Amino acid sequence: MTDPRDLRVSDPEREHVVSLLNKAVGRGMITLDEFTTRTDTALAAVTRADLNAVLIDLPGMVNNELAHARTELKNTMGTTVRKGHWVVPRELVIRNTLGSTNLDFTQAEVPPLVNVDLDVSLGSVKLVLPAGSSVNVDGVEITAGELKDKVHNAVGNPHFQLKGAVRGGSVVIKRKR
Template sequence: MSDCTPARDLRVSHAEREHVAELLARQLAAGRLTPDEYTGRLGVANAAVTRADLNSVLIDLPGARLSPDIADDVLTIAGRVGDLQRSGHWVVPATVAVSTWVGNVRLDFTEARFTTTDVTVDLNVGAGNVDLVLPPGATVDLDQVRAGIGLINDRTAPAAERGTPHIEVVGSTRCGTITVKHSTRPRPYHPSGGWLR
């Protein structure tokens, strides 16, 4: 993602898809959608990649719109030249969008406070390596991320089931290696609400 990306082309999170599914259910209950229309639109919403995809199933429904509180649950970490880093105590929303032309990226989630159990990390890196450090118990999905010239190294411990938090990495680095590993430090407990929320 970059500063000039139109809002309609921004990638959506699980929370946004779930919000639209709830809106569609209300429209079905109100009689504005037939069961077949509801099923078709729900399929589009669940497969949505961008905000335009989500808005397409709501555009003709009065009072149904994407909630700004959910749609804006994005942390943008951007630069042009130079390294980008987050570590220590920081708040992780549903989507972390990282954009840089040249520079390495390191996101250390060990001591972070997550606002949701599912997080999307959206990479738009020109040239540079990406290091993601996960807290113990977290899992990662690397199926939708690409490294043009470079490797994708998953050094996390194998998990039999989805962990908490679960981080989906999407986007790409055009020239660089993406490495994901678990922290060797224990994840601290946050008195204000545990590790999540």
């Protein structure tokens, strides 16, 4: 299981932290020199732990939005697995070629709405959703593949909105009882 602090961050996440540091300067919490040093660190950050380190001693400036940003899972001829406790972003991009991606959301920290963008070629994706959740797969285009939606378009929370393309692959969606 991957510690959420070890997950890689995106440019929008880095920019968000820089905006929080800018607010900290405006509130007199850090000096301009500290702002410069922390901004350099934030812009060079690779993981969430790197980003949070520049905010940790600033009360009220914790970056809660990092857990709800965008994450891309790339997989070529391999297996990507997320299960147990993990932090689910608001936007999840799954790029899978000749591999498998297995995501178990049942013990994860899930925002109310999760947008999942699929780009699957000759691979498989399995999603295990928490009890009471819902999913919409109307935006998924299947070409020479298969979509097994055992949840259907039920109404519930959290809600998973799937879109994208599956070419010669499969997507299986189940809900934990």
